[in-house]
Amino acid sequence: MHLVPAARADRRIIDGHRVCDAIAAIGEPARVRTWADRFSLLSDPGRLALLLALHQAGPLAVSDLAVATGMNDPAVSQALRLLRAAGAVAGEKEGRVVRYRVVDPLVADLLKHCATGTD
Incomplete structure (x- = not known):
């Protein structure tokens, strides 16, 4: 003991x-x-949906993420702000467009389990 x-x-x-x-x-x-x-x-379904989309599809812009997840642009932007502050995602600016991607390898590993349906 x-x-x-x-x-x-x-x-x-x-x-x-x-x-x-x-x-x-x-x-x-x-x-x-x-x-x-x-x-x-x-734990938030919206953030998880964004992370899954980014993990599977690669870098995406806010408007594309909004269409993919069914969220509106401001909700996507707010969620990405939180995810970026936590170090889970990063944005890369190309002209006027910012595309986001998952950068935290531990989050990416967790998303692999979600994406494959491993329970």
Whole structure:
């Protein structure tokens, strides 16, 4: 029970080795927060639809994403602003058109599972 923090050491433990395994699996709180933030990006159906479209079709402009997802242009722009701030997507300007693509490799891996239907 070497991984049990001192603040929790006085609690009743049934399977000490499993508790230590669970604590090790959880890891650092900052890492858990990072993954929770990443999953929160995917929890919104609109953002997930945008990410899936970008992942499968490659770089797309806001208006094209709006048509593909059934969202309106301002909603797509707002969602992309959040995704860009989180580092999940990036835009590349070509003249007056900005095309967005998925740049976070961990998000791309998660999208592969969504796209293939792997449950």
